Amino acid sequence: MNGFFDIPSDLQHSWLGLIGLHLREALIPVLAGLVLALPIGQLCVRLRWLYPPVLWVTTVLYAVPSLAFFVVLIDYTGQSETTVMIPLAVYSLVVLVPAIVDGVRSVPQETLAAATAMGFGPVRRYLQVQLPIAVPALIAGLRIATVSSISLVSVGTLIGNQGALGNLLADAMFYHRTALAVNSVVTTAVLAIVIDALLVLLRKVLTPWAPPSSGGTRTARRGGRRRLPGRPAQEQTVRPEPAAPAVQGAAPVKDTAR
Amino acid sequence: MNVLNFINDFFSDSAHWHGYDGIPHRLLEHVQYSLIALAIAAAIGLPVGLITGHTGRGGTALALIATAARALPSFGLLVLMFVLLGLGLLPVMIPLVVLAVPPILVTTYEAVRTVEPAPVDAARGMGMTEPRILFQVELPVALPLIFSGLRSAAIQIVSTATIAAYVSLGGLGRYIVDGLYQRNYEKVVGGATLVAVLALVTLGLFWAAARAAVSPGVRRS
Numbered sequence: 389m390n391g392f393f394d395i396p397s398d399l400q401h402s403w404l405g406l407i408g409l410h411l412r413e414a415l416i417p418v419l420a421g422l423v424l425a426l427p428i429g430q431l432c433v434r435l436r437w438l439y440p441p442v443l444w445v446t447t448v449l450y451a452v453p454s455l456a457f458f459v460v461l462i463d464y465t466g467q468s469e470t471t472v473m474i475p476l477a478v479y480s481l482v483v484l485v486p487a488i489v490d491g492v493r494s495v496p497q498e499t500l501a502a503a504t505a506m507g508f509g510p511v512r513r514y515l516q517v518q519l520p521i522a523v524p525a526l527i528a529g530l531r532i533a534t535v536s537s538i539s540l541v542s543v544g545t546l547i548g549n550q551g552a553l554g555n556l557l558a559d560a561m562f563y564h565r566t567a568l569a570v571n572s573v574v575t576t577a578v579l580a581i582v583i584d585a586l587l588v589l590l591r592k593v594l595t596p597w598a599p600p601s602s603g604g605t606r607t608a609r610r611g612g613r614r615r616l617p618g619r620p621a622q623e624q625t626v627r628p629e630p631a632a633p634a635v636q637g638a639a640p641v642k643d644t645a646r
Numbered sequence: 647m648n649v650l651n652f653i654n655d656f657f658s659d660s661a662h663w664h665g666y667d668g669i670p671h672r673l674l675e676h677v678q679y680s681l682i683a684l685a686i687a688a689a690i691g692l693p694v695g696l697i698t699g700h701t702g703r704g705g706t707a708l709a710l711i712a713t714a715a716r717a718l719p720s721f722g723l724l725v726l727m728f729v730l731l732g733l734g735l736l737p738v739m740i741p742l743v744v745l746a747v748p749p750i751l752v753t754t755y756e757a758v759r760t761v762e763p764a765p766v767d768a769a770r771g772m773g774m775t776e777p778r779i780l781f782q783v784e785l786p787v788a789l790p791l792i793f794s795g796l797r798s799a800a801i802q803i804v805s806t807a808t809i810a811a812y813v814s815l816g817g818l819g820r821y822i823v824d825g826l827y828q829r830n831y832e833k834v835v836g837g838a839t840l841v842a843v844l845a846l847v848t849l850g851l852f853w854a855a856a857r858a859a860v861s862p863g864v865r866r867s
Contacts, residue, residue: 451845453805455819456838459826460649532716539719546812546826557725561813569726573719580717 392567396559399549407579410552414538417473421480421533428481429488430514439489446482454479454540458547472544472551479540480533487529491522524598527591531584538580542572649835656836667820669840675816676844679807683739684800687746692792695754699788700780708755712748720745721809728813738810745806746799753795757788789860797852804845818844
């Protein structure tokens, strides 16, 4: 391990400095994606016809490889951190919009009706009823977005010195120091796992009413091959539900148009 | 439009259409890498996902493995494997497979596990053996979700296979990396377009395959 944390001087950063840089480049885009995804998601929930096209556009954007995205953006934003951050924000948008839409749609109609009956206005209903119930789905999306964002920052190495921990990889190749590559991969992976764990913690703090083993570990309860129809897990019921109301909701609209 | 001009220039240049560095050859390489990686990932992810989904056991371990695998940076893994193993197909395959296994594994598991219990119980009551229940009852119902997992894995592979060019292998990433070093944006944009189109074609193929393979009774929307 001797010299494991010695970073080549051409990076002009310490190991911790690189981690800080990496986190900044990875997390700001996710935050930007979240800020963008919340209104887009709400819009998609309100206007049902908007969701499929939005999904299509985001899927197409997702298909563009990060490397290509970075390089094409150089023409506009130069070899800067912004160039790395824009694609990452777009990718997190792709994950977050469906997560938010699914989460908000999973709020039972009765709950909304109850909130309305209690005199909640639309804003209050959104902030105090819909959003908290959507938190598990939202955090599930955030986890995927953050982890992939953290691992994609390294690709920024290719467009100059913008890859934070990924820059170690370039140096590992130039100087043929395997330890640097190991350092980069291990640090990035640990970073991703730690952030992931923090998000799980955040979900537990934000949804104190949820059973202790919801989310990733909820499957543990379902031992044996008997499936218990009585207690479906949260996300499980979320999935099929949006499809059904969407179809039902679409039919009357068509009828009135005729 | 700047980008559109680049695309036009790239594709109308006949020098890009033949030879070792020609579009058909690079495209073939890219497809080859992607298919091999997807096949390996499916060979790992599908059986494990089906079995754990059927028995309902090992979900926690699966989630942990998937999280850990997702946390591994594919680009970093690629360079690390390249430094360790040298030039070859193996250093490219490892990160791509690591990238593709989690989505396949997790969606397959979820798909089989969330099949409605009533038909499964009915099948069991009829005296079907466990493998037959898995393949004749659960698998057909779970197929749409399984396909969506394979699809997202395939798209990620196709778009990530570009980084293979960074460790001096072929594929469509060649255009992007070479173009970057030569300051030839026409090439970069052309390569990016090709990869994006290939990813979209993959999307279409999976849509068609799902359409053909999923029985109409369990089709969603």
